Amino acid sequence: MRSVTKDNITEVFMGYLSDDTDPRMREIMGSLVKHLHGFAKEVGLTHEEWRAGIAFMEGCAGIESEDRHEFVLGSDVLGLSSVLGPFHVSGAPPLEVGGDMKRHYGGPILLAEGVIKSTDGTPIAGAEIDIWQTAPNGLYASQDEEQDTYSFHGLMTVGDDGRYAFTTVKPVEYTVPSDGPVGDILRACGRHPRRPSHLHYIVTAPGFKPLVTEVFPDDDPYLDQDTVFGVRNDLVMHYDERPAEAFPEGMALSGKVNEPFLHVAFDVTLAPED
Amino acid sequence: MRSVTKDNITEVFMGYLSDDTDPRMREIMGSLVKHLHGFAKEVGLTHEEWRAGIAFMEGCAGIESEDRHEFVLGSDVLGLSSVLGPFHVSGAPPLEVGGDMKRHYGGPILLAEGVIKSTDGTPIAGAEIDIWQTAPNGLYASQDEEQDTYSFHGLMTVGDDGRYAFTTVKPVEYTVPSDGPVGDILRACGRHPRRPSHLHYIVTAPGFKPLVTEVFPDDDPYLDQDTVFGVRNDLVMHYDERPAEAFPEGMALSGKVNEPFLHVAFDVTLAPED
Numbered sequence: 355m356r357s358v359t360k361d362n363i364t365e366v367f368m369g370y371l372s373d374d375t376d377p378r379m380r381e382i383m384g385s386l387v388k389h390l391h392g393f394a395k396e397v398g399l400t401h402e403e404w405r406a407g408i409a410f411m412e413g414c415a416g417i418e419s420e421d422r423h424e425f426v427l428g429s430d431v432l433g434l435s436s437v438l439g440p441f442h443v444s445g446a447p448p449l450e451v452g453g454d455m456k457r458h459y460g461g462p463i464l465l466a467e468g469v470i471k472s473t474d475g476t477p478i479a480g481a482e483i484d485i486w487q488t489a490p491n492g493l494y495a496s497q498d499e500e501q502d503t504y505s506f507h508g509l510m511t512v513g514d515d516g517r518y519a520f521t522t523v524k525p526v527e528y529t530v531p532s533d534g535p536v537g538d539i540l541r542a543c544g545r546h547p548r549r550p551s552h553l554h555y556i557v558t559a560p561g562f563k564p565l566v567t568e569v570f571p572d573d574d575p576y577l578d579q580d581t582v583f584g585v586r587n588d589l590v591m592h593y594d595e596r597p598a599e600a601f602p603e604g605m606a607l608s609g610k611v612n613e614p615f616l617h618v619a620f621d622v623t624l625a626p627e628d
Numbered sequence: 629m630r631s632v633t634k635d636n637i638t639e640v641f642m643g644y645l646s647d648d649t650d651p652r653m654r655e656i657m658g659s660l661v662k663h664l665h666g667f668a669k670e671v672g673l674t675h676e677e678w679r680a681g682i683a684f685m686e687g688c689a690g691i692e693s694e695d696r697h698e699f700v701l702g703s704d705v706l707g708l709s710s711v712l713g714p715f716h717v718s719g720a721p722p723l724e725v726g727g728d729m730k731r732h733y734g735g736p737i738l739l740a741e742g743v744i745k746s747t748d749g750t751p752i753a754g755a756e757i758d759i760w761q762t763a764p765n766g767l768y769a770s771q772d773e774e775q776d777t778y779s780f781h782g783l784m785t786v787g788d789d790g791r792y793a794f795t796t797v798k799p800v801e802y803t804v805p806s807d808g809p810v811g812d813i814l815r816a817c818g819r820h821p822r823r824p825s826h827l828h829y830i831v832t833a834p835g836f837k838p839l840v841t842e843v844f845p846d847d848d849p850y851l852d853q854d855t856v857f858g859v860r861n862d863l864v865m866h867y868d869e870r871p872a873e874a875f876p877e878g879m880a881l882s883g884k885v886n887e888p889f890l891h892v893a894f895d896v897t898l899a900p901e902d
Contacts, residue, residue: 357861358854363707366857372818379816382677385670389663390708397659404703411699415689425685429678433637434664542653544646580632583640587631 364391413535421496427536431545436583446484449508454521454606457505461490461523463615464593465605466569469516470557470622477516478624481559484509485520487552492528521607524593524616525551527576540581547581550574552589555622562624569620593618638665687809695770701810705819710857720758723782728795728880731779735764735797737889738867739879740843743790744831744896751790752898755833758783759794761826766802795881798867798890799825801850814855821855824848826863829896836898843894867892 358366367387371380393399399407414424429435449455456463470481486507488494495505512518532540532547540547552568568584570577571593577585593616601611632640641661645654667673688698703709723729730737744755760781762768769779786792806814806821814821826842842858844851845867851859867890875885 358707358710358857358859363710363857367707370817370819370853370855375818376816382671382673383813383817385667387706389667389670390706393659393663394708396663397656399656403656404709408697408699408703411685411688412692414685415692415699418686418689423682425682425689429682432661432664433632433641434668435678436632436637539657542650543644543657544649545644579644581644583632583637585632 360391360395364388367391410535410539413538417534422531422534424531424534424536427530427534428539430582431530431536431540431547433583445504446486446507446509447504449485449510449520450606451510451512451517452519452605453508453510455485455487455506455508456521456523459490459523461526463607463611463613464522464524465519465601465615465617466522466553466620467517467519467617468619468621470512470518470559470624471516472562473623473625477512477514478559478562479512479514479516481512481516481557481562481624482509483512483518483622484556484558485522486554487522487525488528490523490526492526497531519605521605521615522553524571525553527551527574530581545581546579548576549580549582550576550585552584557622557624559624562626565622565624567622569618571618591618591620634665634669638662641665684809684813687812691808696805696808698805698808698810701804701808702813704856705804705810705814705821707857719778720760720781720783721778723759723784723794724880725784725786725791726793726879727782727784729759729761729780729782730795730797733764733797735800737881737885737887738796738798739793739875739889739891740796740827740894741791741793741891742893742895744786744792744833744898745790746836747897747899751786751788752833752836753786753788753790755786755790755831755836755898756783757786757792757896758830758832759796760828761796761799762802764797764800766800771805793879795879795889796827798845799827801825801848804855819855820853822850822853823856824850824854824859826858831896831898833898835901837901839896839898841896843892845892865892865894 364387368384414428418424470478470483472478489498489501489506495501495503495507508520510518510520527548527550529547530549537547550570551574552570554568556564556566558564568589570585570590572590577590595614596617597614598611601608601615638661642658688702692698744752744757746752763772763775763780769775769777769781782794784792784794801822801824803821804823811821824844825848826844828842830838830840832838842863844859844864846864851864869888870891871888872885875882875889
């Protein structure tokens with residue numbers, strides 16, 4: 355097509371795709387450019403605004419590193435990641451059932467436990483639960499030079515009863531990094547960079563669809579305004595306080611808890627693969 | 629909003645904007661996320677595809693530099709820049725009316741000329757025309773260590789008759805950089821990275837809206853498939869061949885042309901400012 359205009363650009367773009375383009379690639383690119391052109395036309399995007407958009411990308415590029423994923427953060431605060439569901443950080447060390455993830459860190463002790471089961475209620479023996487959270491300073495290990503690489507990360511394999519259990523410290527709310535271009539966007543929108551506190555779980559078992567989820571305490575002040583849009587009602591749980599003497603046997607910390615602790619029960623249901 | 633789902637994410641996003649958010653920012657972000665979420669939902673974007681998108685951004689980031697603008701190129705080949713119009717590269721050295729831009733470079737001599745006028749046909753005295761093109765090797769000065777910084781760039785101020793004129797070599801078709809993530813996209817779509825040959829003009833005058841345009845020769849094989857979607861019918865001109873003895877007086881090369889040369893006439897009309 356010779357004369358490309360605002361009105362035919364999307365059609366012309368599709369005409370440029372070769373006949374043997376992968377059908378899924380064609381579907382994705384077609385929808386992408388339709389929405390991209392639609393956005394620019396709908397708002398009458400100016401050169402100056404386009405330049406600001408390019409400058410945003412280049413600003414993200416300038417700070418992108420192994421420990422700073424500004425493009426992922428941009429996807430998060432724009433709610434794109436939330437459309438897909440949260441994402442996994444891999445590489446946790448093994449944690450036995452009943453193990454302790456808090457190690458030497460202080461803060462309110464939390465005992466989290468539950469059963470990993472199939473949609474029919476049967477416990478799934480051998481399911482794996484990958485657990486991670488921020489340290490009490492609000493930073494993930496990958497963001498914090500003071501922590502070991504996998505601090506507050508654990509990978510647990512459950513037994514025949516499907517039960518997982520571990521101790522940690524109560525997660526804290528934290529701020530996503532806001533000193534980069536994504537932070538500029540948040541400020542321009544009058545938005546804060548805070549997330550409510552949560553535990554991350556990714557649960558897998560052979561023959562079942564993996565589940566990536568988060569568990570939020572019901573007393574967090576940011577539940578209704580998670581800056582990355584991760585909260586669902588069925589992920590908000592009550593953390594009840596129990597006296598030290600109610601701390602159960604069979605845990606790594608059994609006999610070592612001398613203060614009230616928090617308890618949360620959260621069962622995980624996996625759907626069978628198609 | 630607590631329970632964010634695929635169905636309410638766009639609405640929740642808008643609810644997070646503060647009341648005093650700049651109205652244009654609100655308009656742009658609202659349209660942007662509507663289309664972003666719409667895209668992801670329409671194609672049912674998977675985690676793996678999202679990761680490929682993030683990897684694309686990070687790949688662009690990895691090669692972005694002062695001389696390699698991969699995000700701009702991405703905007704170009706997706707047709708976004710074309711929705712807005714082409715963009716200017718600033719910093720050209722002065723070129724007198726009738727001057728020569730080809731200097732020591734070989735190749736078919738092209739004499740380009742025309743009148744810069746207002747919509748009522750009056751020549752605009754003192755208008756400026758900023759001219760640039762690739763060298764005969766298909767590279768812009770900014771892409772080519774062999775060229776001076778402003779090789780094949782010139783900034784001309786026209787006299788009372790509004791006439792511009794200069795000699796150069798006939799531009800060649802060229803390829804946009806295709807060794808980066810944008811090149812990967814082109815290949816995945818079965819697209820070539822070629823642009824038809826053209827001269828770039830940006831024309832400005834006090835009291836008139838600036839005009840950024842390109843002039844294409846009508847014999848270029850890539851007119852119907854410009855990989856950055858820049859061609860418009862009214863920018864495609866015939867370059868006619870004239871004998872050496874027809875070369876006019878008053879040009880820097882007058883008396884020095886011993887072979888047939890090409891000639892293109894292209895008047896530029898500027899619209900008054902509002």
